[in-house]
Amino acid sequence: MDVSFLGGPQPQRGVGVVAPFDFALDRELWRWVPDDVSLHLTRTPFVPVEVSLDLARLVSEHETLREAVRALIAVSPEAVTYACTSGSFVGGLAGERAMAEAMTQAGDVPACTTSGALLSALRELGAKRVAVITPYTKSVTDALEDYLREAGIQVCGRSYLGLTREIWRVGYRDVVDMAREAVHEAPDALFISCTNLPTYDVIPQLEAELRMPVVSANQVTMWAALRQLGKDAVGPYQALLDPAARRGPASMAPLPPVVDGALPGTALPEPALAEAVEPPQGYQEGFPDPFGDALPDVFPDDER
Template identity: 80%
Template sequence: MDVSFLGGPQPQRGVGIVAPFDFALDRELWRWVPDDVSLHLTRTPFVPVEVSLDLARLVSEHETLHEAVLALTAVAPETVAYACTSGSFVGGIAGERAMTAAMEQAGEVPALTTSGAVLEALRELDARRVAVVTPYTKSVTDSLEEFLAEAGIAVTGRSYLGLTSHIWRVPYRDVVDMAREAAVDAPDALFISCTNLPTYDVIPQLEAELRMPVLSANQVTMWAALRRVGVQAVGPYQALLDPVARSGPAAMAPDPGPSPAADHGPPLADAVPPQSTPEAALAGADLEGGGEPLDAYDPLYPPSGPDDRGGGAQPAG
């Protein structure tokens, strides 16, 4: 059969992604990408070190990034992003800028890092007071807070898990619990750190419940990378991506009521306005990386207690 009338595949825009060797959420990145854009991923070399400040430095050495970006030039991406939050904030603002410059020199295309994208997104939302959620240990979380402070961003509250491995296995319900703990003292936005922490499906639901913009590492990375090539990231009712969402529940003042410790409020799936998200988001279905609906019990990953979070919610400083 003659299929010449099909004319071949449609032209694709290319975005290069350098990820740490243990990155496990390739499919989550793709969920923010429109059909006419392809992601070209490569990983840094394996190093036998747990998630820590030492690992953040090792996977972010300029020589390592140079080699990774150089490999991506074979498929001619229009921009390159380093998808690692801790690896791009561990050296402070100067370290992040030097990293971006090294990547641009290697690939001769615009480059960015996740931590640089975080600051760009916070500026876009005019957010100067943020709550922070991380899967990291205290020392890595402290380093993130120092990076934000250097950029003039105050951390009003934070919550962290204290993990050193297998971060991609954290279920959505743990992310939700941390968000509720951290979102105190009326921040302008909530930031969920770590590109290996699943967040896609919980963002619109948390925005509806907490009534503030919610940013995540993978979300801001893809938003900024696609912005570099003049393409809009896609996503269900997320304030960073959608002006309608930005003026909706995310823009409302937090609902006064019982403290989070006393009452976590209605289930997130019920908190989302019916007109705001696709039906799958409303039902809490297809929770990629999180496994089951938010309130489901998973015997392999039971709900973490305060001790498992390195002390739970922490005050700024």
């Protein structure tokens, strides 16, 4: 059969991604990427160390990052990014900048890191007070708070799981529970740390319930990397990526008045977060409904 009429494949632009050896969420990264952009991933060498500050330092040594970028350059990406939160905040602001510079020099292309992307995203949203949730131990969570404080960001609430391995197995329900625990002091935004923690589907759900922007490590990494190509990340009803989400029912607008003793749009009833959400009163016409039939149930029974 003659298929010459197809004329493809279409040209692709590329982003190189350096990830720690235990990164398990390649598929999640792709969900933020438009169809005409390809991701080229490589991993740092294995080291027999659990998730900790020591591991963060080992996987972010400059020579390790340079070698990874040199490998990626073989496929000519237009930008590279280091997809690791703890590895890019463990050295503070100066350490993060030095990592990005080492990667840029190694590949002669623009480079960014997850923690650098986080600060850019918070500036984009005008967020100066944040709550943070992490799967890390206390010491690693403390280091994240130190990094944000050095950047002039106040951490006004936090929650963490204390994990040292297999973070990718954490379910959405645990993420939601941490978020509810961390936001008691009305922050400007919530940050979900760790590129090995699944977050794509839960972001719009949390924004609707908490009525604040929610950003995650993988989201800001892809958002910043794609901006280096002049491209937009794909993420419906995520405030960082979708202007309508900032103005619509999941926006930061004031909550409606109390009706029959309940505040619409506040804590969602169990058992199913996605099924329980209703558009809040005062919904602005002209903006898409993020809770239509197309939105999947992101909390299946095995994660409750």
